[in-house]
Amino acid sequence: MRNRLINRETDYAIRVLGFMYRAVKNIYTAEDIEKNLSIPRPFLRKILQKLNKGGILHSQKGKGGGFITVREAEKIFLIELLELFQGPIGVSECVFRKNICPDRNKCILRIKMLLLEEKILNELKAITLASLLE
Amino acid sequence: MRNRLINRETDYAIRVLGFMYRAVKNIYTAEDIEKNLSIPRPFLRKILQKLNKGGILHSQKGKGGGFITVREAEKIFLIELLELFQGPIGVSECVFRKNICPDRNKCILRIKMLLLEEKILNELKAITLASLLE
DNA sequence: AATAATGATACTATTATAGTATCATATAGT
DNA sequence: ACTATATGATACTATAATAGTATCATTATT
Numbered sequence: 498m499r500n501r502l503i504n505r506e507t508d509y510a511i512r513v514l515g516f517m518y519r520a521v522k523n524i525y526t527a528e529d530i531e532k533n534l535s536i537p538r539p540f541l542r543k544i545l546q547k548l549n550k551g552g553i554l555h556s557q558k559g560k561g562g563g564f565i566t567v568r569e570a571e572k573i574f575l576i577e578l579l580e581l582f583q584g585p586i587g588v589s590e591c592v593f594r595k596n597i598c599p600d601r602n603k604c605i606l607r608i609k610m611l612l613l614e615e616k617i618l619n620e621l622k623a624i625t626l627a628s629l630l631e
Numbered sequence: 632m633r634n635r636l637i638n639r640e641t642d643y644a645i646r647v648l649g650f651m652y653r654a655v656k657n658i659y660t661a662e663d664i665e666k667n668l669s670i671p672r673p674f675l676r677k678i679l680q681k682l683n684k685g686g687i688l689h690s691q692k693g694k695g696g697g698f699i700t701v702r703e704a705e706k707i708f709l710i711e712l713l714e715l716f717q718g719p720i721g722v723s724e725c726v727f728r729k730n731i732c733p734d735r736n737k738c739i740l741r742i743k744m745l746l747l748e749e750k751i752l753n754e755l756k757a758i759t760l761a762s763l764l765e
Numbered sequence: 766a767a768t769a770a771t772g773a774t775a776c777t778a779t780t781a782t783a784g785t786a787t788c789a790t791a792t793a794g795t
Numbered sequence: 796a797c798t799a800t801a802t803g804a805t806a807c808t809a810t811a812a813t814a815g816t817a818t819c820a821t822t823a824t825t
Contacts (some may be wrong), residue, residue: 502723502751537784540783540784545802556802558801561800562793610637617636629743629744630739630740638813660771673816677816680771691822692771694767695823695824697771
């Protein structure tokens with residue numbers, strides 16, 4: 498159960514969005530979502546708050562409030578969610594900062610890794626929420 | 632410093648191999664390698680032992696012993712190292728085992744994730760140690 | 766037999782992930 | 796205005812993975 502590109506929080510987030518984008522109602526409370534997806538409430542709330550902050554969902558406070566989708570599923574990219582919940586994506590950190598790589602820009606291994614990184618990132622950038630749900 | 636596809640141990644391992652494959656000597660002790668790459672010795676030894684167990688290097692005990700390369704760099708794949716040091720690679724675990732996915736094989740999201748996984752894995756499978764070092 | 770190497774294994778420290786709990790704040794309806 | 800009901804902010808705890816250490820056993824060369 499290791500080395501997953503997508504962690505639990507992101508996974509939950511995708512499913513929350515899946516639920517909301519397939520749904521009939523316009524606005525959903527954390528309670529609604531919890532009942533449908535059985536994600537622990539406090540954890541779910543944290544996720545929803547992040548989705549709001551990240552501009553993926555809009556939130557409305559107070560009675561009758563909840564969360565609303567604001568963007569088309571075609572315009573939400575997996576990479577956005579990954580970065581929102583897991584921070585910037587990278588292939589490898591440069592370990593030998595001082596010792597082997599006095600000039601970081603010339604470290605061959607690093608350059609190769611960055612190329613690999615770019616490939617994977619491009620793969621990820623092409624994936625929309627819509628494509629995950631269709 | 633999060634969400635790295637390649638962790639420190641694997642990174643070190645790549646550099647160890649890089650050093651050995653570019654090297655002039657035939658056999659290297661942990662001490663030799665430590666001095667050249669400044670990886671903490673006990674950690675390095677653990678890595679070398681794994682490389683031996685994983686069939687990437689061969690080890691020789693006793694005086695005059697050390698580690699020897701046994702395969703061409705063209706025949707060592709990055710994915711092997713990743714799996715050796717970080718376990719099996721996957722994109723996402725299936726979180727909603729019981730609740731949403733009564734039939735795991737029909738979970739649409741899961742299927743999509745597996746397709747993504749396959750793409751990235753294929754990318755990784757194509758990368759050899761040789762290509763990282765050339 | 767002594768020395769010098771790795772093998773096996775158990776331990777500790779640090780960091781990331783996963784999850785919980787609580788109080789503050791805003792809004793709708795009365 | 797008051798109350799109920801929703802989210803916002805934030806601080807906390809538990810668990811697991813990563814990173815690193817330490818020690819003793821085993822093997823090969825001399």
